[in-house]
Amino acid sequence: MEFLLFTGVGALAIIAAVAMLISDNAVHSALFLIGNFLCVAFLYLMLEAPFLAMVQIAVYAGAIMVLFLFVIMLLGAEKTPQASDKRRLGWVPGVALAAALSFIFAVGAAVSGGQIGTAPAPAEDALMQVVHAAPLPAEPAPEGANEARVAIAERRFDIYVDGALKLEGIEYGATEGTSFTVSAGEHIVQLSPAGTNVPLKTATVTVESGQALTLVLHGDTDASLSLTPAEPFDAVVARNTAAVKFFNALPDATSIDVVDIQSELFDDGRRVTPIVESVAYGATSKTALFNLREASNWTVIEGGSAEKVKAGDRTFILVRVNNTPVIEYRPERAYLTVITGLRAPDGTLQPNVLKAQQVSPLVFGSPQVIGQRLFIDYALPMQLVAVLLLAAMIGVIVLTLRKEHTPKPSRALRRKVSRPLTSVIASQTGTDVLHDTPQLTAPQEQTETVGD
Amino acid sequence: MVQTESFVILSMILFALGAMGVLVRRNPILVFMSVELMLNAANLALVAFAREWGHADGQLFVFFVITVAAAEVAVGLALIVAIFRTKRNINIDELHLMEG
Numbered sequence: 001m002e003f004l005l006f007t008g009v010g011a012l013a014i015i016a017a018v019a020m021l022i023s024d025n026a027v028h029s030a031l032f033l034i035g036n037f038l039c040v041a042f043l044y045l046m047l048e049a050p051f052l053a054m055v056q057i058a059v060y061a062g063a064i065m066v067l068f069l070f071v072i073m074l075l076g077a078e079k080t081p082q083a084s085d086k087r088r089l090g091w092v093p094g095v096a097l098a099a100a101l102s103f104i105f106a107v108g109a110a111v112s113g114g115q116i117g118t119a120p121a122p123a124e125d126a127l128m129q130v131v132h133a134a135p136l137p138a139e140p141a142p143e144g145a146n147e148a149r150v151a152i153a154e155r156r157f158d159i160y161v162d163g164a165l166k167l168e169g170i171e172y173g174a175t176e177g178t179s180f181t182v183s184a185g186e187h188i189v190q191l192s193p194a195g196t197n198v199p200l201k202t203a204t205v206t207v208e209s210g211q212a213l214t215l216v217l218h219g220d221t222d223a224s225l226s227l228t229p230a231e232p233f234d235a236v237v238a239r240n241t242a243a244v245k246f247f248n249a250l251p252d253a254t255s256i257d258v259v260d261i262q263s264e265l266f267d268d269g270r271r272v273t274p275i276v277e278s279v280a281y282g283a284t285s286k287t288a289l290f291n292l293r294e295a296s297n298w299t300v301i302e303g304g305s306a307e308k309v310k311a312g313d314r315t316f317i318l319v320r321v322n323n324t325p326v327i328e329y330r331p332e333r334a335y336l337t338v339i340t341g342l343r344a345p346d347g348t349l350q351p352n353v354l355k356a357q358q359v360s361p362l363v364f365g366s367p368q369v370i371g372q373r374l375f376i377d378y379a380l381p382m383q384l385v386a387v388l389l390l391a392a393m394i395g396v397i398v399l400t401l402r403k404e405h406t407p408k409p410s411r412a413l414r415r416k417v418s419r420p421l422t423s424v425i426a427s428q429t430g431t432d433v434l435h436d437t438p439q440l441t442a443p444q445e446q447t448e449t450v451g452d
Numbered sequence: 453m454v455q456t457e458s459f460v461i462l463s464m465i466l467f468a469l470g471a472m473g474v475l476v477r478r479n480p481i482l483v484f485m486s487v488e489l490m491l492n493a494a495n496l497a498l499v500a501f502a503r504e505w506g507h508a509d510g511q512l513f514v515f516f517v518i519t520v521a522a523a524e525v526a527v528g529l530a531l532i533v534a535i536f537r538t539k540r541n542i543n544i545d546e547l548h549l550m551e552g
Contacts, residue, residue: 002453006458006459010462013466014462014465014466017466017470017489018469020485021472021473021477021486026479026481029482029485040495040496043462046454047459047499047502047503048503049499049503052499055518059518059522060488060518060521064521064525067526067529068485068525071481072481074533075532075533075536075542077479077542091476093475094471094472094473094475094476095472095476097468097475098469098472101464101471102464102465102468105468364503364508365508365511369508370508370511373509373512374512374515385519385520388519388520388523389522389523392522392524396526396530399527399530399531399533400534
């Protein structure tokens with residue numbers, strides 16, 4: 001199906017190019033060329049370059065072709081005069097050149113066997129992110145333990161993906177700077193104590209192209225440490241709204257609810273406005289949408305060891321996370337919020353919240369990728385091209401702003417007068433003209449008295 | 453997914469057509485259009501290879517080519533207008549000002 005589409009559009013492009021070549025009228029040629037450009041823009045879309053396709057239509061089919069049509073119509077150059085149609089060699093050199101080019105290309109295609117290059121590098125267009133939510137153990141590493149034991153006791157880990165080191169020495173609470181790009185497909189993620197390549201835990205995860213996958217490292221004891229992939233976001237985030245998912249990594253909570261902190265308790269212990277309910281340990285909640293124009297006070301109940309609320313016959317444990325300034329959601333973004341524990345100095349686990357912003361991977365050919373490349377990696381060439389455009393602009397102005405030929409006033413028409421006219425007249429008539437002419441008398445100074 | 457080879461072959465054909473147009477047509481505006489066709493064929497090949505290698509640099513080059521093409525068209529058309537003003541004729545076979 002896709003190949004049929006390609007064949008159709010490609011044939012259209014070739015037909016438009018040939019029609020452009022053979023049409024007598026230059027305006028028709030320009031219109032056929034626009035058709036060709038549109039076909040090429042469609043092919044760009046098929047080649048995963050949507051932004052380029054739009055630029056092709058706007059700049060080529062729009063701006064440049066308007067310039068062409070404008071000049072054609074300005075000069076009235078639709079048709080070349082029929083008299084000058086006699087060309088020395090006619091179509092022969094063109095056809096010969098085209099044949100030669102085709103021959104060269106055909107030889108190239110034959111030599112390479114129709115195969116271009118070797119196996120291409122896979123596009124790295126998926127993101128993986130690790131959130132370290134495994135609290136420090138109660139007791140430190142014993143004296144004289146080896147490096148790996150100390151690293152485990154301090155919960156410092158390295159992350160390997162398919163045997164390649166991706167993250168080094170991440171510690172509890174690490175949520176930022178822990179993302180890396182991977183290719184789409186299945187990967188084996190390995191957790192090792194920092195500084196060693198000893199596999200402690202491995203997890204097999206699958207990421208799709210254009211997806212961001214968050215792995216949560218959780219567990220209280222050394223044996224229960226695990227890497228669990230959180231469910232990816234699928235909701236499109238609306239304006240003024242943040243999408244939030246909660247991950248239960250609180251070691252001694254089998255299930256947690258997240259509710260509005262201002263909501264009232266029913267007699268049977270239910271809350272009026274739950275946000276997400278019954279998130280099992282190691283599971284991800286549904287996406288909750290926070291409208292950020294309204295207050296978004298929320299709290300986690302059941303689990304942890306903070307403030308106990310007696311309601312009915314159930315005991316709730318309130319975790320006031322709303323008051324901590326670290327939890328700040330910004331609109332139009334997606335956040336994975338990991339509810340976990342923080343080891344207090346007395347050895348107990350205090351509930352803690354880690355916020356990890358979901359960074360969407362840069363999709364190949366998207367304006368973001370192009371922009372990043374253009375304005376960061378290729379900033380200098382872009383400046384040079386801008387200078388070139390400026391030079392072209394000035395050149396065009398200089399070329400077209402030539403003054404029209406206005407015949408200069410000839411010197412014969414105007415006689416240079418070296419003497420004043422009055423003296424010439426005086427010498428011809430013999431009378432002194434100057435004395436008869438009324439002289440302008442300087443106006444007498446008027447003294448104005450300003451009345452006081 | 454359509455193979456990259458197909459795109460490259462299409463780009464070859466378009467390039468050859470453009471080269472033919474440059475040599476055959478004697479209206480300079482049409483010659484310019486043929487040059488644009490050739491640039492477009494090269495762009496198509498660049499984008500095809502960019503996808504083949506999963507690297508955005510090929511698409512970046514297309515940007516530069518488009519920019520340079522825009523500058524070239526502007527200057528070229530200005531030249532044509534200037535020549536037309538002086539000679540009242542833009543047939544490129546009759547333009548041999550620089551012939552010795």
